[in-house]
Amino acid sequence: MFLLDKILPFIFGYIRPFIKWFLHVFTRLSELQRICYGAKAGASRTRQVERSLQLSKHPDIKCLLLELDQAAPYADDAELLYFAQRATHVIGKVKKIKPNVHPDFGRIFGNCITAIYGYKRLMHTAEQLRAEKYDAENPEHEQKLLQLWRLLMPEEPLTARITKQWQDIGFQGDDPKTDFRGMGMLGLENLLYFARVYNDAAKHVLLHSKHPTLGYTFAIVGINLTSMAFKFLKTGAVKTHFYNQAATYKQHYSTLEDFHKLYCYLFFEFDRFWMESDPRDIMDFREIYQAFEISKLEALHKDSTLFVTNLVVESV
Template identity: 30%
Template sequence: MAILTVACSLYRQWEMAKNGTGLSGEGFFVPPGKWPFQRELQATSSHLIYEMKMKCSVDAATNARDEHATCGAPAWIGRGLTCVCFNRKGVYQRIFINLTPQQEERVRRLKHRMKVHFDTSRTDHQAALRALWSATYPDIKLCGLVSDQWKEMGWQGKDPSTDFRGAGFISLENLLFFAKTFSISFQRLLKKQGGKRSAWEYPFAVAGVNVTFMIMQMLDLDNTKPRTFVRSVFMQMLSENEWAFDLLYCVAFVIMDKQWLERNATYMEFNEVLKSTRAQVERELLMDDVLRIEDMPSYTLLC
């Protein structure tokens, strides 16, 4: 009976997520394809499913008298699965994620990357900056790490290190990853090719730093308790590919440029474009058939 009670709780949670029932206002919607217990429930015998439905119907009638009835205590099934709990009105309560040792290590490394500040005295940071220049302008010699040449890439001044303060060294790593992995898209955005461009365009490099910072805020990895399902979905993707953050950055950058063109935006509207970019990234991450960054519809914009 205890097993049946737990299974019933899971079934009711799955039904709520699948049908979108009981969710309103600030409620937290879980897309059906993302529901972590769906596979386990599908593997349950038809007899148990029947008993679950019958018992859940009785429980639902009983709990209907309780205005604050919840879906039950969090239950763990396997490793690396997310547990989401709602109350009957759909108000989000809490999200838990149980990580495998590999996931924990990858999350730890990513968190560490996010905390590293750009240090002009470190030779590896200097080398990364030079590598970015070489990947961006392979036929042009760099005069120095402090040079007016950097303005051509879209830095605010002749010393790009001052622009890394917002997002740290990882923002440089993201730009370098983009330049080396998707060089055609990188050059197209750098040179503002394609579409009707504004007379006052966004500065490419500084925009890249802002995209990194936006993703860091969206994932909120520093928070000890996950507050969004987007973060939990991303952690699953990170367990499959340790470069998930860098790939997500590239996707977000091309989404930002696409929305910039669609809005015919100017630099004064950059923050609004960034907000709509984040919303689009979140929508794509929560799509039913998106299990990897490569499954996101906007990933096809990269080349």
């Protein structure tokens, strides 16, 4: 099997140009045109476009990809949308695609480009937040932490900045700043977004976490789920979700808010998964957490997967 895994890519790389040539002669369309016209909108089409571009050996296309890769992390929304125009122009010139003969190609291909480089920009933005350490001397960081408490525990004021009360929302000790080490400010921003935008759902999950036998540490689990979401993002596993989202809602590119919503979905679903697993105690956490992660990865292997953030609380 190992030898086969080594040989197949080599064989495919060798015969691919011949397959492309034959299909081009037979259909009078380039590979990118065949993908854009034939593949289903969303993850299926965008992934195929991305792969076709990455496999291209044409110097102009390789130069284009390098240019866009370098610019994407720092592009604003207007610049990101311009990527589609730039890429369509280069591909049209290389593949001799005439806009008057193929009027739909630019729009379809351009949407794929925007989704691809929006995802790359999102990876950079999330990495910046993850790398930003929580700083107790930073007033903005402190205000966000205190806001998290107020949103989750509005009836119970903090008695002090450093207090055992933080354990009531699932931090490990008296000062939450040490718990953000792994995920930095991304961990706090995710928790805060969940508590602010989906307050009823967040309180619902927090109440479950305090169950006398099925309970878990809310904030620590939340930071672990930030790690899971970030890993999905960095490995590309969650491209399926974001590419389908871009096509379904016609927003064309993913933002940090979309990442926060993915996190909220994972947290709400993990809570359901945890309760249904009926753990003996918190010692079952690793096994259940890994089973949950595998279930989401399996879902993301399906081109049709789109995680819908519909956090409806039916009962507490």
